Amino acid sequence: MNNYQVLIGLEMHCEISETNSKVFSGASNSYSDVPNSNVRPIDMAFPGVLPVVNKEAVRKALMASIILGCKQPEYIYFERKNYYYPDLPKGFQITQETKPAPVGIYGKLDFECDGEMKSVRINNLHLEEDAAANEHLPSGTLVNYNRAGVPLLELVTEPDLHSADEAVAFLETMRSIYQYAGISEADSKKGQIRCDVNVSIMDKDLDASNPDNWGIKVEIKNVNSFGGVRDAINYEIKRQIELKEDGKYDEMPQQTRRWDEESGTTIFMRGKVDAIDYKYFVEPNIPKYKVSDEWLKNIKQDIPRLAHERKEEYINEYGISSYDAGVLVKEKAISDFFEETINLGADAKSASNWVTTNLLGHLNKMELTINEAKLTPEHLAELIKMVEDKEISSQQAKGVFTESLETGKSPKQIAADKGLKQITDTGEITKIVNEVLDENPNIIEQYKNGKTAMVNYLVGQVMKKTGGKANPGLARDIMSTEIEKR
């Protein structure tokens, strides 16, 4: 491994899930468990149907293009990519090619990998339609056209990535961008993200900026999870190094392989000579569409705050630690939850502590997503306020939190049901403090002899006597005063 450097390029397909309808069809763009329920005539290519561009899908694609620092085209064109497959009923896919320009070309994305900043060049970003989904059964193949025509963004990077970790870190950054920008849920469990991975190796001492030095490109298709991307890259690096060491590398043709999840290997599909000629031409049924500067300006203004922007804000405005801020923005839903809690008036630091430790801890333990949990930002804000107002102790708050998370009841309700109420009446606490002092003359003795830490024990006794209801700060203050009187 150490004798080689690895060049990795990615083609990341991500469905745009946040539009009402499909990209060229009026059918609903929503995830459905019922096969073939989101289908219009065009999705099944009945004779005479015509594509109609979903402007919102184009807007979202342009937004992604802007975020990635790409150049946007003067006009939007679409092209036909012609090939036969049962999941493509028209016999062609409406997509974009590099000439005329797609929604984005020549961008760049900086991302963090293991605490280091990396940079990857984006070759292009294009908008296209997804194909139907095939389900292969022993008795035959079933086709589900719900997915046919769903808007799909394909992002193509230059081979600027150098390890599986970098590739995965890049993909995670992209997923975060799509989620934060409101472009896609980017959920690989729903099949919304799919990748093709290009891997080649070259000798370590050669200059990677010169394409002449690059090794033989192997494209791996059909990798549908980030874990799969990591495994496929590592497998392929190992395979290619073995070929190198055996002196067989130069015989290897440029090729397309398929990632087989079950065996954890890549399998040969076709060589370069068998590459498909897609016979692209401009889709005649979609007139070219002018992208005005005005429109681009509006889209730019509409870009929501992305993860790194939110993180900086958390650090600079709320004084949250860089680590915690990073944890908060990792998932958009968590960050949204946190922000909503603050917007309801909760103290940011407290909210951050509750979310990063208690909330995420519980979600992990119970294997839930935040949307599945019953706790709402209103509940958390209420709880934080109750602690602040010394209505309940922070000790009590933990129990209330857990119950609220599990039952969905409001913290106030839970506290009332359980009779939880912090004792903040100094008279009452003074009375209990003196009871404790009366019962522990030997401790007073030790204290007077210089063991001042014994106060802690005595405060503990007060808490025990009140079943944790006494305000611990008050109890300590009063204890210090009263013991001096003895």
Place this chain on the structure above:
Amino acid sequence: MSYMNKSIKELHEALKNGEVTSKDLIKESLEKSHKLQEKCNAFVTILDDAKETEVTDSLLSGIPYGIKDNYSTKGILSTGSSNTLRDYVPFFTATAIKNLESQGAVAVNKTVLDEFGMGGTGTTGHTGTVKNPWDRSRMCAGSSAGSAAAVAAGVYPYATGSDTGDSIRKPAAYCGIVGYKPTYGMISRYGLFPFASSLDHCGVLARSVEDAAIVTDAMKGIDKNDMTTWDSKDVHLLEALTGKVKGKRLCYIKELCDIKNYPNATSELKEHLENFNKTLELCKSLGMEVTEESVDSTLLNASPSVYVVISCAEATSNMSNLTGFIFGPRGEGDSWDESMKNYRTKGFSPLIKRRFVIGSYVLQAQNKDRYFHNAQRVRRLLVDKWKELFKKYDAVILPVSTGPAKPLEGSKDILDKNESALEEHLQIGNYGGFPSITIPNGFINNLPVGVNITGNCYDDENVLNIAYALEKEMPYKNQIAKERVYE
């Protein structure tokens, strides 16, 4: 008493004053359909259960018409005259047809075309050859062969057509009627089986310019299902027919119209061009200026090849949806690709398959620039040339074809021949999406011939009005095919 040989306005009046009912008209039209079917084979389907509609203020209400069988019609067999769709019954109706329905028009049959519109002879439909009602040994031309034959034979006053190269305008000429395709995007193509999307137009075949205007007024309109349509609510074709054409400027192309360019001209061609010159004189007598223009013959002669390349390329892609899985008769085979291959091999005629091969070839990476991109460049040059003419002239006037309808025996398909620019110049109207109308302008050997008027995009009113004024000066308006097809 026969009604189906009358104009739309006459029929509307007769319906309005109770002289005749919609039911009577449908009955007559259906009877004539069956008789014509025996003689000329013009229909894929005759709708014997067609229902009368209420007579309203709409000129088309209650009146029968025909639909070319490449329009999708809900619940009615729509074959595109192809074996690949011989059992296809759509569940949606083309927008243009819906628009006619909403005016109360009554469809009585679906007419034969060259398979998917890909032919100019009327001989390649899966139900067999369409014969010309003026002389059944002659072709109707295509692809709107059945529509042209039926309108010419007086089955009804009009039928829909589609036009990718000249598929409305040439059959109209061969059958002695009016054929009009408006500016690209004026009539929605949603539900029209595509041949070559950038060239395909919907349009109408009728027996007068006035009827063509009435029908197009009803068919047109922006459609949310067709992004290439535009809002034409301010275009009123019928109202535009004033007949006032004094001072209008026309031009014709010397390289196409001068008999000296055809040293081996047949007598038919000679007569055709002489007749065209008489029409030009008629134009002048109406106060129009007529000017001879010159266009580089290399450019003109390139047009037929441009057409082959672009139309075949788009067609091969457009017809990739024909696999026999989702619709159409499923092919036999153990695997999906074998089944699809059998379906397509058996379903398509050899002519179409040849076009697919050409279309595929010109789009292949190694050929694309030489053929497809060059064809697009020449298309642009031709369109630019015509646009230049439209800066100086209201319209270009040219003869249609090289004479009257050609004999069926011994005819070859146009793809196969070295057709002259004269035979195929109507394609330029498709390249530019120009409004273009053919009207009858005489007879040669007792067969009708036509003249074409083409104007600039969105100038449909002007083009139709010129045709209307010219039609008035000639005795061919509302003519019915002379052969006695109903006896």
